[in-house]
Amino acid sequence: MKTFQGRALTGGAWKGEAIVSRQGVNTLATFQKSALMKAKEVVAADQNNPDLYGKVITGKALCLPQTIGSTTGGLVIQTGCYMKAHPAVFLFSEHIDSLAASGIVLARVWENSDVIAVDQLGQDFLDAVKTGDTVEVQDDGTVTIG
Amino acid sequence: MAEYKMRLTGEQQAILDGAQGETMAKVMKTVVMFGDIFGAKRLVPVTHKSGHLVTSFGIGLLKPLYKTMDELIDAGIKVQGDFTVDPRPIDYKNVKCSPLEKLLFNKLLYSRQNDYEQQLQKVGIKNKNGFTCACYLPEVGNTPKEGNILSWAESSAVVFANSVLGARCNRNSGMLDLFGSVLGLVPEFGLLTDEGRKASWRVTLKTTRKPTAQVLGSAIGMRVMEAVPYVFGLDEYLGTELNDETMAYLKDFGAATASNGAVGLYHINNLTPEAKRLGEELIRPDAKEYIIDDAELERVMQSYPVMWKNPAAKPGMCFIGCPHASFGQLKEWTENIESGLRDTGRKAVSITTIFTTAPDVAEAFRQSEYYPRLMATGAKLTSICPLMYTNNPLTKKHNIATNSNKLRTYSASRFYEDADLLGIIVGKGERK
Numbered sequence: 001m002k003t004f005q006g007r008a009l010t011g012g013a014w015k016g017e018a019i020v021s022r023q024g025v026n027t028l029a030t031f032q033k034s035a036l037m038k039a040k041e042v043v044a045a046d047q048n049n050p051d052l053y054g055k056v057i058t059g060k061a062l063c064l065p066q067t068i069g070s071t072t073g074g075l076v077i078q079t080g081c082y083m084k085a086h087p088a089v090f091l092f093s094e095h096i097d098s099l100a101a102s103g104i105v106l107a108r109v110w111e112n113s114d115v116i117a118v119d120q121l122g123q124d125f126l127d128a129v130k131t132g133d134t135v136e137v138q139d140d141g142t143v144t145i146g
Numbered sequence: 147m148a149e150y151k152m153r154l155t156g157e158q159q160a161i162l163d164g165a166q167g168e169t170m171a172k173v174m175k176t177v178v179m180f181g182d183i184f185g186a187k188r189l190v191p192v193t194h195k196s197g198h199l200v201t202s203f204g205i206g207l208l209k210p211l212y213k214t215m216d217e218l219i220d221a222g223i224k225v226q227g228d229f230t231v232d233p234r235p236i237d238y239k240n241v242k243c244s245p246l247e248k249l250l251f252n253k254l255l256y257s258r259q260n261d262y263e264q265q266l267q268k269v270g271i272k273n274k275n276g277f278t279c280a281c282y283l284p285e286v287g288n289t290p291k292e293g294n295i296l297s298w299a300e301s302s303a304v305v306f307a308n309s310v311l312g313a314r315c316n317r318n319s320g321m322l323d324l325f326g327s328v329l330g331l332v333p334e335f336g337l338l339t340d341e342g343r344k345a346s347w348r349v350t351l352k353t354t355r356k357p358t359a360q361v362l363g364s365a366i367g368m369r370v371m372e373a374v375p376y377v378f379g380l381d382e383y384l385g386t387e388l389n390d391e392t393m394a395y396l397k398d399f400g401a402a403t404a405s406n407g408a409v410g411l412y413h414i415n416n417l418t419p420e421a422k423r424l425g426e427e428l429i430r431p432d433a434k435e436y437i438i439d440d441a442e443l444e445r446v447m448q449s450y451p452v453m454w455k456n457p458a459a460k461p462g463m464c465f466i467g468c469p470h471a472s473f474g475q476l477k478e479w480t481e482n483i484e485s486g487l488r489d490t491g492r493k494a495v496s497i498t499t500i501f502t503t504a505p506d507v508a509e510a511f512r513q514s515e516y517y518p519r520l521m522a523t524g525a526k527l528t529s530i531c532p533l534m535y536t537n538n539p540l541t542k543k544h545n546i547a548t549n550s551n552k553l554r555t556y557s558a559s560r561f562y563e564d565a566d567l568l569g570i571i572v573g574k575g576e577r578k
Contacts, residue, residue: 068408071299074319102319
């Protein structure tokens, strides 16, 4: 078991499966196909992200450095939360980027979403966590793998 | 509301507390929460009053967007100045679609387009031509000055405004762009601060020829992600003065840095305004190094996956103008296609060739001698967003080619450098 301390941006306790991207997650490219198809689960569609491509991210703990790409990113996360198709938890190894931060805030303020976000978990966290691992998140931003 | 760390003025606190209604309080709460995440100590005035929004498309699915817009409109809320917005998604006149594609666009994908455009009018869009990702082009006129503080989104526009115009804007997301324009305030952090505009990457160009803007930008974006790069060596190819040609190059370069990574600001030694003024003072002492030579650009190009069903297939369609092409780029492509057709002995382009540009640029271009010449080649001119067009899964069968790394990233389009794309367009190597 390994424990990491991050900053709880939108707190909450949660336990479930991790899905990991070692590279920045392009939110629009990841979500757009499933969103357009009105799918109940988001299957990551970013051709440039082999870690996530073709995998379901809905209801999981998405572990990533940051998000990248189009500035629609925040609205895409908000929409994902509105549709209840979002990752249950965002676990950022780095400081959250402005697009993901927008999405998390928009989801909280305008959708009353329960999406959980923790950032600044560190590179060691991203090195340690693997897709399929069980992660447990505490209100205070503590994340335990395994 | 005491949980917020940001220091607000009495007036700002009153808005947060509901003095201007519940909806304005939610707008303020969103902006303050967002700023708090980044340690912003205060809100600062937006000094360029024309905003730019990223969300231009009425995708039925974006229900939170329409709901929020309705809430703003019902509360009588508008932006303080005006705004432009990204391009419209469809133009059946110039971008032909099959009946099935039209059905998909009208009924499934962009079913809320007309409603959404009415919402945009009600909250303050500049005019009917205000639909472009390249709002800073002179014909459009949403062109901030150095030092202006903006509330913009659209990654390619933000990186251009910051880097080439010297304005100050964070990489805002959709809705935050609008909220900043409504409040006339944005949180002060990141690219709004002198410290946040310093480079943490020193990029040195060691190529034997002028790099393709979209490939160089892609390489840098993929490497530095959201950091600020300071680029040496590009001035040898672009010169030291910003003109239409260099600005068009930097437009495409920046779009690739922003879409293949998350760059919001870059500095080009001896060329972009802050680099000219401050030089290497802009580089952090602990900046990382990235050296780019011909082999590195080739490696990056080879890393692009080909998403066509049959990678060996011939392209059936191409888009040029993502971000929207400048007048000069349209003129140059017109001349190149004419010249290429003369070489191949063809009268018209060999594949469906679509140029995308801002409505105002298109209007100016239509008045020029080049428009009939471009039309005579069989190419089309439109003002849509090619990305929005390619959102339609049916477009996969078209085997779309493009010289845009942004379009490649978000669609199944295949990237070609300009010379190769021109060869395809004019049917080089094909039998007539």
